[in-house]
Amino acid sequence: MGSVIRAENLKLAYEKGKNVIINNASFTIEQGEFVFITGPSGSGKSTLLKSMYGKLRPHSGTLEVGGYNMSKIKRKQLLQLRRNLGIVFQDYKLINEWTVEKNVVLPLIITGYSLDVQRVQAEKLLSHVKLTEHAKKYPLELSGGEQQRVGVARALSKNPFLILADEPTGNLDEFSSGVVWDLLENACDQLNATVLVVTHKIPTIFNIPYRHFIIENGGIYEVH
């Protein structure tokens, strides 16, 4: 098992260091682990996630994701890294002008897979998230829960080594939340993907082992 994410004395800040969000954080996350990160609103959970897909560069310290140093990563390398990540957002971030099946295979389109491969993978994933009948619909024709399942399917479409999920059930009802948790559990358990979920609340029923970090007052602490 190799470490997928490694942070050492990591400091994340906005406004050129004036607004410090995470200070002096050190942790390591291994391949195949499921990790919850919780904390109060505004504590920096989403900021931490942003730094992992390169939307925010570390102010100081070290952050390595998939072997890339996120402080020094070049633009081309960043795009390469992102192609191998699965990202799930609270607000889904689906392309509303594209059909559900096209949204699901966005990572495959970006990587340049053939239309045949895209079609087969879209069928498989949509059946997996129980949205086969919605394949030709557009995101805005679906409910919030269905849109998030499309978002999770998209995150899984290229068998990523790391899935980053930012409040994936934040806007969902209990049933949809359960479906999303199942999908993320399976990705970790069966595909050996590392899953890092930022959330307000850990689900009461969770079937696989996980690690839990809390962000508080700029620090990151693991709960044992």
Place this chain on the structure above:
Amino acid sequence: MFILPLMAMLIGIEFVLIFNRITASYEQKLKNDYAILVSSKKELTTPMLRNINDKIDSVEVLDKQKIATEVVSGVDKKNIETILKELPHFYRVHLVDYMPLEELKKIEEQLKRIDGVLSVEIFGKSYHIRHSLFKLIENSLNIFITILFVVSLLLIIKQMEVWQLAHKERMQIMEIFGAPLMLRSGVLFKMAFIDAIIATLLNLALFLYIKSDLAKLKSLEFLGNDKSLLFSVTDVFIWFITALVIVFISVFYVALKTSEVSE
């Protein structure tokens, strides 16, 4: 739609092309019609005058006999011969360019200094009026074309803002998932390419119409039979290349603008 501002821009370019051709042709016509009249006791030749000023194109000898016949009608033949012997040589001096009056006066001075030259007539007043009028028209059209360019540029900038709003979300989502610039702006490139083709074709239709129908107008009679001044096939290539350059620069600009900025 990018077509309208693009068309306005292409119309501006075509006006520049047409105007350049028409002014060049008109200038040539003015130049051909114009000559300095020189009378001289001694014979003058083209190489001799060219040595004095390289703006002199050629020297045309005027028929003395003809001049004498017109001037001294009624005088008997013997006297005409005497007059002819006494008459100086007359020349029409043609110039290389249609130049400003100051240049012309300089040439006049140089010609007057030649040994044997009796008089030089540059027809300065009418020449100056024609030249000034020509320059006035040229400058007015240049101002008009500049305004047209600025207006179309503003329209293009506006369109780019619309594009940015319409495609920002999609392009940013694609970027989050690692799409390179060319891929996430693919739709825009496709649209831009189609717009460039449509704008070029619409312009082609417009100027073919102008060439076939409007060229019959009395006001365009000064063009003579040379209707090719109004449209040339190479113009279409110039429009298309220009349209492509404009739209691709715009798409690149939008793509870079929508690219996420590291916070």
